[in-house]
Amino acid sequence: xxxxxxxxxxxxxxxxxxxxxxxxxxxxxxxxxxxxxxxxxxxxxxxxxxxxxxxxxxxxxxxxxxxxxxxxxxxxxxxxxxxxxxxxxxxxxxxxxxxxxxxxxxxxxxxxxxxxxxxxxxxxxxxxxxxxxxxxxxxxxxxxxxxxxxxxxxxxxxxxxxxxxxxxxxxxxxxxxxxxxxxxxxxxxxxxxxxxxxxxxxxxxxxxxxxxxxxxx
Amino acid sequence: xxxxxxxxxxxxxxxxxxxxxxxxxxxxxxxxxxxxxxxxxxxxxxxxxxxxxxxxxxxxxxxxxxxxxxxxxxxxxxxxxxxxxxxxxxxxxxxxxxxxxxxxxxxxxxxxxxxxxxxxxxxxxxxxxxxxxxxxxxxxxxxxxxxxxxxxxxxxxxxxxxxxxxxxxxxxxxxxxxxxxxxxxxxxxxxxxxxxxxxxxxxxxxxxxxxxxxxxxxxxxxxxxxxxxxxxxxxxxxxxxxxxxxxxx
Ligand SMILES: [Fe+2]
Numbered sequence: 001x002x003x004x005x006x007x008x009x010x011x012x013x014x015x016x017x018x019x020x021x022x023x024x025x026x027x028x029x030x031x032x033x034x035x036x037x038x039x040x041x042x043x044x045x046x047x048x049x050x051x052x053x054x055x056x057x058x059x060x061x062x063x064x065x066x067x068x069x070x071x072x073x074x075x076x077x078x079x080x081x082x083x084x085x086x087x088x089x090x091x092x093x094x095x096x097x098x099x100x101x102x103x104x105x106x107x108x109x110x111x112x113x114x115x116x117x118x119x120x121x122x123x124x125x126x127x128x129x130x131x132x133x134x135x136x137x138x139x140x141x142x143x144x145x146x147x148x149x150x151x152x153x154x155x156x157x158x159x160x161x162x163x164x165x166x167x168x169x170x171x172x173x174x175x176x177x178x179x180x181x182x183x184x185x186x187x188x189x190x191x192x193x194x195x196x197x198x199x200x201x202x203x204x205x206x207x208x209x210x211x212x213x214x215x216x217x
Numbered sequence: 218x219x220x221x222x223x224x225x226x227x228x229x230x231x232x233x234x235x236x237x238x239x240x241x242x243x244x245x246x247x248x249x250x251x252x253x254x255x256x257x258x259x260x261x262x263x264x265x266x267x268x269x270x271x272x273x274x275x276x277x278x279x280x281x282x283x284x285x286x287x288x289x290x291x292x293x294x295x296x297x298x299x300x301x302x303x304x305x306x307x308x309x310x311x312x313x314x315x316x317x318x319x320x321x322x323x324x325x326x327x328x329x330x331x332x333x334x335x336x337x338x339x340x341x342x343x344x345x346x347x348x349x350x351x352x353x354x355x356x357x358x359x360x361x362x363x364x365x366x367x368x369x370x371x372x373x374x375x376x377x378x379x380x381x382x383x384x385x386x387x388x389x390x391x392x393x394x395x396x397x398x399x400x401x402x403x404x405x406x407x408x409x410x411x412x413x414x415x416x417x418x419x420x421x422x423x424x425x426x427x428x429x430x431x432x433x434x435x436x437x438x439x440x441x442x443x444x445x446x447x448x449x450x451x452x453x454x455x456x457x458x459x460x461x462x463x464x465x466x
Contacts, residue, residue, distance in 0.1 A: 018313025020450045024424040025239045026401040027249070027415060028386065031332045034350045035324030035386055041334055043290065043348045047283060052274070075252035082336065088267060088394045098270035100392065113272030120335075138230075138263035148267050152399050155249030157240035157418050159399055161259070182260060206253050216234060216259040217268045217395045 025159065028152040030082050037084065037117045053086065053115030056129045060109035063092030063130030067199030068164070071124045072151060075207030079123025083153030085204075086115045087127055087164075089146075094133030118153075131166070137177040144172035144179070146191075151204065161215045164202045167195040187213050230264045230455040231395045232311055240418030247414045248375050268395035269454075274320040276354055283352050286325070286365035290348030297347035299328025299366025301442040304385065304402065304430060308359040311453030315359030321449075322388040323363055324350040330369030330381075339371055364442065370409055382409035382416065391451040402447050403429045 033041035037051040057065065068087075072080035090096050095106035106112070116125045134142045144165055152159045165173050173179055179188050190212045193202035204212045242254035282289045287296050308316045326332045326349065329341030333349050347366065355361050370380050384401045391397065403410050410416055410429065419425050427450070436444035 018309070020309065020311060020313065020448075021235065021238055021424065021427065022311055022452050023398065023400055023427050023450045024419045024421075025398055026386075026418070026428065027247075028388075028399045029401075030336055031324065031326075031334045032386070032399070034332060034334055034348075035322045035352075035388055038348070038350045041350075043333060043350060046290065046348060046350060047280065047352070052278070053272075075254075078252065080253070086397070088270075088272065090267070096266060096270040098273055098392075100270045101266065103266070111272060135266055138265055143265070148394055150394070150397055153253065155247070155251075155253035157242055157244060157247075157250060157254075158234075158236075159397055160255065161395075161397075178262060181262070207255055211255055211257055213257070214255055214259045216236075216261045217231075217264060 025157060027154055027157055028084070028159075030154040032082070032084055032152060032154075033117055036115065040117045051115070053113055056111065056114040056127065058109055061130060062107050062110070063132075066129060066131050068127045068129065068147075068193065068202055069124065069196075069199065070126075070193070070202035070204060071122065072118050072153075072204045072206065073123060074155075075205075075211075077208070080118050080151075080153055080206065081120050081123050083118045083123075083151060083156070084115060085118060085125045086113070086150040086152075087129070088113050088148040088150070089129065090132040090135050092130055092133055094135045096135075134172070139177070141177045142172075142175075144169050144176040146176075146178075149204070151206075156206075160206075161217050162204065162212055163191055163215065164200075165192045166200060167192050182213055231268065231393065231452045232455055233261075234452065238419075238421060238424050240420075244414070244418040246375075247418050250418075264393075264395060269393040271390060271392055271394040271396070273318075274354065274390070279320075279352060279354055284361075284363045286347065286349065286351045286363065289351060291346035295346045297327065297366045298344045299347075299369075301364070302367050302445060303362060303364045303436070303438075303442050304445045304447050305360065305362040305433075305436065306430075306446055306448040308355045308361060308389070308391075308449050308451065310391075310396075310451050314453065315355075315357070316391055316451060317355050317357045317359050319355050319392060320352060320390045321355065321361050322350070322352045323385050325365065325368040325385045326371055328366045328369050330371030341369065341371070367404070370407075375414055379414060380409050380412070382407045382413050387449065389449060389451060396451040398451060400449075401428060404445065405429055405431050 038046040091107040097106040193200035331341040430445040430447035433444040433446040
Protein backbone atom coordinates (compact mmCIF):
# COMPACT_ATOMS: atom_id res chain seq x y z
CA UNK A 1 0.00 0.00 0.00
CA UNK A 2 2.73 2.43 1.08
CA UNK A 3 4.61 1.39 -2.02
CA UNK A 4 1.63 2.27 -4.20
CA UNK A 5 1.37 5.67 -2.55
CA UNK A 6 5.11 6.31 -3.04
CA UNK A 7 4.86 5.29 -6.68
CA UNK A 8 1.86 7.51 -7.13
CA UNK A 9 3.65 10.49 -5.57
CA UNK A 10 6.71 9.84 -7.70
CA UNK A 11 4.57 9.77 -10.79
CA UNK A 12 2.83 12.99 -9.80
CA UNK A 13 6.22 14.68 -9.37
CA UNK A 14 7.32 13.47 -12.78
CA UNK A 15 4.11 14.71 -14.30
CA UNK A 16 4.45 18.05 -12.56
CA UNK A 17 8.00 18.41 -13.80
CA UNK A 18 6.93 17.79 -17.38
CA UNK A 19 3.88 19.98 -17.22
CA UNK A 20 4.08 23.11 -19.32
CA UNK A 21 1.70 25.80 -20.45
CA UNK A 22 0.48 25.77 -24.04
CA UNK A 23 2.87 27.65 -26.33
CA UNK A 24 1.34 31.10 -26.80
CA UNK A 25 -0.11 31.97 -30.19
CA UNK A 26 1.27 34.56 -32.58
CA UNK A 27 -0.40 35.97 -35.66
CA UNK A 28 -0.07 34.01 -38.90
CA UNK A 29 1.01 37.27 -40.54
CA UNK A 30 0.48 38.45 -44.12
CA UNK A 31 2.69 35.71 -45.62
CA UNK A 32 0.83 32.73 -44.14
CA UNK A 33 0.29 31.46 -47.70
CA UNK A 34 3.95 30.53 -48.07
CA UNK A 35 3.66 27.94 -45.33
CA UNK A 36 0.04 26.82 -45.66
CA UNK A 37 -0.87 27.22 -49.35
CA UNK A 38 2.53 27.53 -51.07
CA UNK A 39 1.21 26.89 -54.58
CA UNK A 40 -1.28 29.73 -54.15
CA UNK A 41 1.60 31.88 -52.83
CA UNK A 42 3.41 31.36 -56.12
CA UNK A 43 5.96 28.73 -55.10
CA UNK A 44 5.34 26.79 -58.25
CA UNK A 45 5.88 23.05 -57.94
CA UNK A 46 6.38 23.14 -54.16
CA UNK A 47 5.36 19.85 -52.49
CA UNK A 48 4.17 18.42 -55.78
CA UNK A 49 2.24 21.53 -56.74
CA UNK A 50 -0.92 20.70 -54.80
CA UNK A 51 -1.78 22.58 -51.61
CA UNK A 52 -2.87 20.38 -48.70
CA UNK A 53 -6.62 20.48 -48.19
CA UNK A 54 -7.35 22.12 -51.54
CA UNK A 55 -9.44 19.16 -52.71
CA UNK A 56 -11.78 17.46 -50.27
CA UNK A 57 -13.77 15.00 -52.36
CA UNK A 58 -13.25 12.52 -55.17
CA UNK A 59 -15.59 10.29 -57.16
CA UNK A 60 -15.65 7.65 -54.41
CA UNK A 61 -16.64 10.01 -51.62
CA UNK A 62 -20.10 9.24 -50.27
CA UNK A 63 -22.69 11.91 -49.58
CA UNK A 64 -24.49 14.89 -51.04
CA UNK A 65 -22.13 17.24 -52.89
CA UNK A 66 -22.35 20.82 -51.69
CA UNK A 67 -20.53 24.05 -52.51
CA UNK A 68 -19.87 26.48 -49.69
CA UNK A 69 -18.93 29.96 -50.75
CA UNK A 70 -18.22 32.70 -48.29
CA UNK A 71 -16.34 35.80 -47.42
CA UNK A 72 -14.49 37.09 -44.38
CA UNK A 73 -14.84 40.80 -43.56
CA UNK A 74 -13.42 42.96 -40.79
CA UNK A 75 -15.18 45.36 -38.41
CA UNK A 76 -15.60 48.10 -41.02
CA UNK A 77 -16.70 45.77 -43.80
CA UNK A 78 -13.31 45.51 -45.52
CA UNK A 79 -12.73 42.02 -46.97
CA UNK A 80 -9.97 39.95 -45.39
CA UNK A 81 -7.79 39.42 -48.45
CA UNK A 82 -4.78 37.76 -46.82
CA UNK A 83 -6.13 35.04 -44.56
CA UNK A 84 -6.71 31.30 -44.57
CA UNK A 85 -9.86 29.39 -43.71
CA UNK A 86 -9.82 25.75 -42.60
CA UNK A 87 -12.78 23.44 -42.14
CA UNK A 88 -13.11 20.13 -40.30
CA UNK A 89 -16.24 18.06 -40.58
CA UNK A 90 -17.87 14.67 -40.23
CA UNK A 91 -18.56 12.42 -43.21
CA UNK A 92 -22.04 11.75 -44.64
CA UNK A 93 -22.83 9.48 -41.69
CA UNK A 94 -21.59 11.82 -38.97
CA UNK A 95 -18.21 10.11 -38.42
CA UNK A 96 -14.77 11.75 -38.33
CA UNK A 97 -11.86 10.30 -40.28
CA UNK A 98 -9.51 9.99 -37.30
CA UNK A 99 -8.24 7.15 -35.08
CA UNK A 100 -9.79 8.93 -32.10
CA UNK A 101 -13.26 8.52 -33.60
CA UNK A 102 -14.67 5.72 -31.42
CA UNK A 103 -18.19 5.44 -32.87
CA UNK A 104 -17.31 3.71 -36.14
CA UNK A 105 -15.20 3.89 -39.24
CA UNK A 106 -15.55 6.97 -41.43
CA UNK A 107 -15.68 7.02 -45.23
CA UNK A 108 -12.04 6.32 -46.25
CA UNK A 109 -12.50 8.56 -49.31
CA UNK A 110 -13.28 11.61 -47.22
CA UNK A 111 -10.59 13.13 -45.02
CA UNK A 112 -12.99 15.78 -43.72
CA UNK A 113 -10.45 18.61 -43.67
CA UNK A 114 -10.12 21.47 -46.13
CA UNK A 115 -8.07 24.63 -46.34
CA UNK A 116 -8.44 27.62 -48.65
CA UNK A 117 -6.84 31.04 -48.83
CA UNK A 118 -9.24 33.98 -48.92
CA UNK A 119 -9.27 35.64 -52.34
CA UNK A 120 -6.70 38.42 -52.64
CA UNK A 121 -9.20 40.72 -54.37
CA UNK A 122 -12.42 40.21 -52.43
CA UNK A 123 -11.78 37.99 -49.39
CA UNK A 124 -13.98 35.17 -50.66
CA UNK A 125 -13.45 31.42 -50.34
CA UNK A 126 -15.03 28.28 -51.76
CA UNK A 127 -15.16 24.69 -50.46
CA UNK A 128 -16.41 21.78 -52.53
CA UNK A 129 -17.42 19.17 -49.96
CA UNK A 130 -20.31 16.99 -48.79
CA UNK A 131 -23.10 17.66 -46.33
CA UNK A 132 -22.04 16.17 -42.97
CA UNK A 133 -24.19 13.81 -40.95
CA UNK A 134 -25.29 14.55 -37.41
CA UNK A 135 -22.88 14.31 -34.49
CA UNK A 136 -23.79 14.11 -30.79
CA UNK A 137 -22.96 16.90 -28.35
CA UNK A 138 -21.02 16.09 -25.15
CA UNK A 139 -24.27 15.21 -23.36
CA UNK A 140 -25.37 12.78 -26.07
CA UNK A 141 -28.03 15.00 -27.70
CA UNK A 142 -27.75 15.16 -31.49
CA UNK A 143 -26.47 18.41 -32.97
CA UNK A 144 -27.71 19.85 -36.23
CA UNK A 145 -25.36 19.19 -39.17
CA UNK A 146 -22.55 21.72 -39.04
CA UNK A 147 -18.93 22.29 -40.06
CA UNK A 148 -16.10 23.53 -37.83
CA UNK A 149 -14.30 26.61 -39.19
CA UNK A 150 -10.91 28.02 -38.19
CA UNK A 151 -9.57 31.38 -39.40
CA UNK A 152 -6.02 32.69 -39.25
CA UNK A 153 -4.56 35.91 -40.70
CA UNK A 154 -2.52 39.02 -40.08
CA UNK A 155 -4.11 40.90 -37.19
CA UNK A 156 -5.65 37.76 -35.69
CA UNK A 157 -3.60 36.96 -32.60
CA UNK A 158 -5.17 33.58 -31.88
CA UNK A 159 -6.88 31.47 -34.58
CA UNK A 160 -10.68 31.82 -34.45
CA UNK A 161 -12.93 28.77 -34.09
CA UNK A 162 -16.49 28.98 -35.32
CA UNK A 163 -19.19 26.72 -36.85
CA UNK A 164 -21.33 26.87 -39.96
CA UNK A 165 -24.89 25.52 -39.84
CA UNK A 166 -27.14 24.91 -42.86
CA UNK A 167 -29.99 27.28 -43.69
CA UNK A 168 -32.18 24.44 -44.98
CA UNK A 169 -31.99 22.44 -41.73
CA UNK A 170 -34.42 24.62 -39.80
CA UNK A 171 -35.85 21.85 -37.68
CA UNK A 172 -32.47 20.46 -36.63
CA UNK A 173 -31.10 23.96 -36.04
CA UNK A 174 -34.02 24.69 -33.71
CA UNK A 175 -33.11 21.68 -31.56
CA UNK A 176 -29.35 22.18 -31.69
CA UNK A 177 -27.79 22.25 -28.19
CA UNK A 178 -25.05 24.72 -29.14
CA UNK A 179 -27.33 27.19 -30.90
CA UNK A 180 -29.70 26.99 -27.92
CA UNK A 181 -26.79 27.80 -25.65
CA UNK A 182 -26.17 31.04 -27.57
CA UNK A 183 -29.81 32.01 -27.08
CA UNK A 184 -29.79 35.40 -28.82
CA UNK A 185 -31.51 34.94 -32.20
CA UNK A 186 -29.49 37.72 -33.88
CA UNK A 187 -26.23 36.06 -32.86
CA UNK A 188 -27.46 32.58 -33.81
CA UNK A 189 -28.12 33.85 -37.34
CA UNK A 190 -24.41 34.68 -37.77
CA UNK A 191 -23.72 30.92 -37.85
CA UNK A 192 -26.35 29.90 -40.39
CA UNK A 193 -25.32 29.75 -44.04
CA UNK A 194 -28.01 30.84 -46.48
CA UNK A 195 -29.17 28.33 -49.08
CA UNK A 196 -28.59 29.67 -52.59
CA UNK A 197 -29.07 28.13 -56.04
CA UNK A 198 -25.31 27.39 -56.04
CA UNK A 199 -25.12 25.89 -52.56
CA UNK A 200 -24.53 27.68 -49.28
CA UNK A 201 -23.32 31.19 -48.56
CA UNK A 202 -21.50 31.86 -45.28
CA UNK A 203 -20.26 35.34 -44.43
CA UNK A 204 -17.90 35.69 -41.48
CA UNK A 205 -17.73 39.04 -39.68
CA UNK A 206 -14.67 39.40 -37.46
CA UNK A 207 -16.17 42.39 -35.62
CA UNK A 208 -19.12 44.79 -35.67
CA UNK A 209 -22.93 44.60 -35.38
CA UNK A 210 -22.97 41.27 -37.17
CA UNK A 211 -19.89 39.83 -35.46
CA UNK A 212 -19.84 36.07 -35.96
CA UNK A 213 -20.07 33.92 -32.84
CA UNK A 214 -16.64 32.44 -32.10
CA UNK A 215 -16.09 29.56 -29.72
CA UNK A 216 -13.77 28.61 -26.90
CA UNK A 217 -13.66 24.85 -27.47
CA UNK B 218 -19.75 2.17 -14.23
CA UNK B 219 -20.11 5.75 -13.06
CA UNK B 220 -16.35 5.97 -12.56
CA UNK B 221 -15.62 4.64 -16.03
CA UNK B 222 -17.99 7.11 -17.59
CA UNK B 223 -16.43 10.01 -15.72
CA UNK B 224 -13.00 8.83 -16.75
CA UNK B 225 -13.90 8.69 -20.43
CA UNK B 226 -15.48 12.08 -20.28
CA UNK B 227 -12.54 13.66 -18.53
CA UNK B 228 -9.99 11.97 -20.72
CA UNK B 229 -11.58 13.28 -23.86
CA UNK B 230 -11.81 16.94 -22.89
CA UNK B 231 -9.08 19.52 -23.52
CA UNK B 232 -7.83 21.80 -20.79
CA UNK B 233 -9.34 25.23 -21.39
CA UNK B 234 -7.15 27.71 -23.23
CA UNK B 235 -5.65 30.28 -20.88
CA UNK B 236 -6.63 33.45 -22.69
CA UNK B 237 -4.39 35.55 -20.45
CA UNK B 238 -1.40 33.51 -21.59
CA UNK B 239 -2.27 33.93 -25.27
CA UNK B 240 -2.31 37.42 -26.76
CA UNK B 241 -5.71 39.17 -26.52
CA UNK B 242 -7.60 39.79 -29.80
CA UNK B 243 -7.08 43.55 -29.61
CA UNK B 244 -3.50 44.76 -29.08
CA UNK B 245 -3.27 48.55 -29.63
CA UNK B 246 0.44 48.53 -30.55
CA UNK B 247 -0.23 46.01 -33.32
CA UNK B 248 -2.44 48.09 -35.60
CA UNK B 249 -3.71 45.21 -37.76
CA UNK B 250 -5.73 43.93 -34.79
CA UNK B 251 -7.91 47.07 -34.71
CA UNK B 252 -10.71 45.84 -36.98
CA UNK B 253 -9.84 42.15 -37.00
CA UNK B 254 -10.45 41.53 -33.30
CA UNK B 255 -13.81 40.14 -32.19
CA UNK B 256 -15.32 42.18 -29.34
CA UNK B 257 -17.52 39.47 -27.86
CA UNK B 258 -15.93 36.90 -25.59
CA UNK B 259 -15.86 33.52 -27.34
CA UNK B 260 -18.71 31.23 -26.32
CA UNK B 261 -17.43 28.40 -24.11
CA UNK B 262 -18.44 24.92 -25.24
CA UNK B 263 -17.84 21.41 -23.98
CA UNK B 264 -15.46 19.51 -26.24
CA UNK B 265 -17.34 17.47 -28.81
CA UNK B 266 -16.00 14.65 -30.94
CA UNK B 267 -15.23 17.24 -33.64
CA UNK B 268 -12.75 18.93 -31.30
CA UNK B 269 -10.90 15.86 -30.02
CA UNK B 270 -10.52 14.42 -33.52
CA UNK B 271 -8.48 16.11 -36.23
CA UNK B 272 -7.10 15.63 -39.72
CA UNK B 273 -4.48 12.90 -40.13
CA UNK B 274 -1.57 13.52 -42.51
CA UNK B 275 0.32 10.39 -43.42
CA UNK B 276 4.05 10.16 -44.00
CA UNK B 277 3.17 9.30 -47.61
CA UNK B 278 2.19 12.93 -48.17
CA UNK B 279 5.60 14.22 -47.07
CA UNK B 280 8.67 14.24 -49.33
CA UNK B 281 12.19 13.41 -48.03
CA UNK B 282 13.41 17.03 -48.34
CA UNK B 283 10.24 18.82 -47.31
CA UNK B 284 11.80 19.74 -43.94
CA UNK B 285 15.01 21.05 -45.53
CA UNK B 286 14.66 24.68 -46.66
CA UNK B 287 18.37 24.73 -47.56
CA UNK B 288 17.62 22.60 -50.61
CA UNK B 289 13.85 22.05 -51.05
CA UNK B 290 13.54 24.98 -53.48
CA UNK B 291 17.13 25.10 -54.72
CA UNK B 292 18.38 24.06 -58.13
CA UNK B 293 20.09 20.67 -58.12
CA UNK B 294 23.42 20.91 -56.31
CA UNK B 295 22.66 24.44 -55.02
CA UNK B 296 21.74 25.68 -51.56
CA UNK B 297 20.10 28.76 -50.05
CA UNK B 298 22.30 31.74 -49.10
CA UNK B 299 22.74 32.51 -45.41
CA UNK B 300 23.74 31.13 -42.02
CA UNK B 301 23.10 27.40 -42.08
CA UNK B 302 21.03 26.34 -39.06
CA UNK B 303 18.93 23.44 -37.88
CA UNK B 304 16.00 23.81 -35.51
CA UNK B 305 14.87 20.83 -33.51
CA UNK B 306 12.77 20.00 -30.50
CA UNK B 307 9.84 18.08 -29.09
CA UNK B 308 6.14 18.54 -29.54
CA UNK B 309 4.34 17.72 -26.29
CA UNK B 310 1.01 18.43 -24.72
CA UNK B 311 0.49 20.32 -21.46
CA UNK B 312 0.72 17.05 -19.54
CA UNK B 313 4.18 16.38 -20.94
CA UNK B 314 2.97 13.65 -23.30
CA UNK B 315 4.78 13.39 -26.66
CA UNK B 316 2.57 14.16 -29.66
CA UNK B 317 3.72 11.85 -32.42
CA UNK B 318 2.80 11.50 -36.08
CA UNK B 319 1.38 14.99 -36.55
CA UNK B 320 2.06 17.65 -39.16
CA UNK B 321 4.18 20.75 -38.52
CA UNK B 322 4.45 23.42 -41.22
CA UNK B 323 6.93 26.31 -41.16
CA UNK B 324 7.68 29.38 -43.25
CA UNK B 325 10.08 32.29 -43.07
CA UNK B 326 11.87 35.16 -44.80
CA UNK B 327 15.25 34.55 -46.45
CA UNK B 328 18.58 35.54 -44.90
CA UNK B 329 18.05 39.16 -46.01
CA UNK B 330 14.56 39.39 -44.48
CA UNK B 331 12.61 39.05 -47.74
CA UNK B 332 9.66 36.69 -48.26
CA UNK B 333 8.97 34.94 -51.55
CA UNK B 334 5.47 36.44 -51.69
CA UNK B 335 3.67 38.79 -54.03
CA UNK B 336 2.84 41.20 -51.19
CA UNK B 337 6.44 41.55 -49.95
CA UNK B 338 8.16 44.52 -51.60
CA UNK B 339 11.08 44.93 -49.17
CA UNK B 340 14.28 46.01 -50.96
CA UNK B 341 16.34 43.02 -49.80
CA UNK B 342 16.70 40.66 -52.79
CA UNK B 343 15.07 37.28 -53.26
CA UNK B 344 17.33 34.22 -53.23
CA UNK B 345 16.65 32.07 -56.28
CA UNK B 346 17.52 28.96 -54.26
CA UNK B 347 15.24 29.70 -51.31
CA UNK B 348 11.45 29.23 -51.20
CA UNK B 349 10.96 29.66 -47.46
CA UNK B 350 8.51 26.90 -46.65
CA UNK B 351 8.82 23.43 -45.19
CA UNK B 352 6.94 20.74 -43.31
CA UNK B 353 7.51 17.57 -41.35
CA UNK B 354 5.75 14.95 -39.25
CA UNK B 355 6.77 14.37 -35.62
CA UNK B 356 8.38 11.01 -34.82
CA UNK B 357 7.26 8.56 -32.11
CA UNK B 358 8.86 10.74 -29.38
CA UNK B 359 7.22 13.90 -30.70
CA UNK B 360 10.60 15.05 -32.06
CA UNK B 361 10.98 17.13 -35.20
CA UNK B 362 13.83 18.78 -37.09
CA UNK B 363 14.17 21.30 -39.87
CA UNK B 364 17.16 22.75 -41.69
CA UNK B 365 17.22 26.26 -43.08
CA UNK B 366 19.12 29.54 -43.19
CA UNK B 367 18.66 31.95 -40.30
CA UNK B 368 15.91 34.38 -41.40
CA UNK B 369 16.80 38.07 -41.49
CA UNK B 370 14.91 40.77 -39.58
CA UNK B 371 12.67 42.98 -41.71
CA UNK B 372 10.85 46.30 -41.41
CA UNK B 373 7.05 46.38 -41.53
CA UNK B 374 4.40 49.06 -41.76
CA UNK B 375 2.90 49.61 -38.32
CA UNK B 376 2.98 53.39 -38.00
CA UNK B 377 6.61 53.67 -36.86
CA UNK B 378 10.09 52.24 -37.29
CA UNK B 379 9.17 48.65 -36.47
CA UNK B 380 11.39 45.67 -37.33
CA UNK B 381 10.46 42.05 -36.85
CA UNK B 382 13.08 40.05 -34.96
CA UNK B 383 14.39 37.02 -36.87
CA UNK B 384 11.60 34.47 -36.68
CA UNK B 385 10.17 31.27 -38.14
CA UNK B 386 6.39 30.82 -38.38
CA UNK B 387 5.06 27.46 -37.13
CA UNK B 388 1.68 25.87 -37.92
CA UNK B 389 0.75 22.93 -35.66
CA UNK B 390 -2.04 20.41 -35.92
CA UNK B 391 -1.80 18.11 -32.92
CA UNK B 392 -4.31 15.27 -32.66
CA UNK B 393 -7.54 17.19 -32.14
CA UNK B 394 -8.77 20.20 -34.08
CA UNK B 395 -9.09 22.08 -30.78
CA UNK B 396 -5.27 21.97 -30.52
CA UNK B 397 -4.79 23.85 -33.81
CA UNK B 398 -2.18 26.57 -33.32
CA UNK B 399 -0.09 29.00 -35.34
CA UNK B 400 2.82 30.71 -33.60
CA UNK B 401 6.34 32.07 -34.21
CA UNK B 402 9.78 31.06 -33.01
CA UNK B 403 12.45 33.64 -32.11
CA UNK B 404 16.20 33.37 -31.53
CA UNK B 405 17.94 33.70 -28.17
CA UNK B 406 19.82 36.98 -27.80
CA UNK B 407 18.00 38.96 -30.49
CA UNK B 408 17.65 42.60 -29.29
CA UNK B 409 14.62 43.11 -31.57
CA UNK B 410 12.47 40.68 -29.54
CA UNK B 411 11.97 43.19 -26.76
CA UNK B 412 11.04 45.98 -29.19
CA UNK B 413 8.55 44.06 -31.33
CA UNK B 414 4.84 45.02 -31.06
CA UNK B 415 3.80 41.55 -32.24
CA UNK B 416 5.88 39.81 -29.56
CA UNK B 417 4.46 42.35 -27.09
CA UNK B 418 0.90 41.20 -27.79
CA UNK B 419 1.83 38.45 -25.29
CA UNK B 420 1.67 39.98 -21.83
CA UNK B 421 3.52 37.43 -19.71
CA UNK B 422 7.33 37.37 -20.03
CA UNK B 423 7.37 33.65 -19.25
CA UNK B 424 5.00 33.05 -22.16
CA UNK B 425 7.26 35.02 -24.52
CA UNK B 426 10.19 32.99 -23.25
CA UNK B 427 8.42 29.83 -24.47
CA UNK B 428 8.79 31.11 -28.05
CA UNK B 429 12.53 31.80 -27.87
CA UNK B 430 14.76 29.04 -29.20
CA UNK B 431 18.11 28.37 -27.51
CA UNK B 432 21.46 27.87 -29.17
CA UNK B 433 22.33 24.18 -28.83
CA UNK B 434 26.09 23.58 -29.07
CA UNK B 435 25.67 19.83 -28.38
CA UNK B 436 23.66 19.31 -31.55
CA UNK B 437 25.73 21.69 -33.65
CA UNK B 438 27.49 19.71 -36.37
CA UNK B 439 31.21 20.61 -36.65
CA UNK B 440 32.14 22.44 -39.86
CA UNK B 441 28.54 22.14 -41.08
CA UNK B 442 25.52 23.61 -39.31
CA UNK B 443 24.57 25.30 -36.01
CA UNK B 444 21.62 23.99 -34.00
CA UNK B 445 18.79 25.71 -32.11
CA UNK B 446 16.44 23.96 -29.73
CA UNK B 447 12.72 24.80 -29.78
CA UNK B 448 10.18 22.75 -27.84
CA UNK B 449 6.49 23.33 -28.51
CA UNK B 450 3.53 22.63 -26.23
CA UNK B 451 -0.03 22.08 -27.41
CA UNK B 452 -3.13 21.80 -25.25
CA UNK B 453 -3.38 18.72 -23.09
CA UNK B 454 -6.39 16.71 -22.16
CA UNK B 455 -8.13 17.29 -18.89
CA UNK B 456 -6.56 15.01 -16.36
CA UNK B 457 -6.77 14.27 -12.65
CA UNK B 458 -4.54 12.15 -10.37
CA UNK B 459 -7.45 9.73 -10.00
CA UNK B 460 -7.72 9.40 -13.74
CA UNK B 461 -3.98 8.86 -14.08
CA UNK B 462 -4.21 5.92 -11.69
CA UNK B 463 -7.03 4.39 -13.70
CA UNK B 464 -5.07 4.81 -16.90
CA UNK B 465 -1.90 3.55 -15.27
CA UNK B 466 0.32 6.24 -16.75
FE1 LIG C 1 7.06 36.87 -40.59
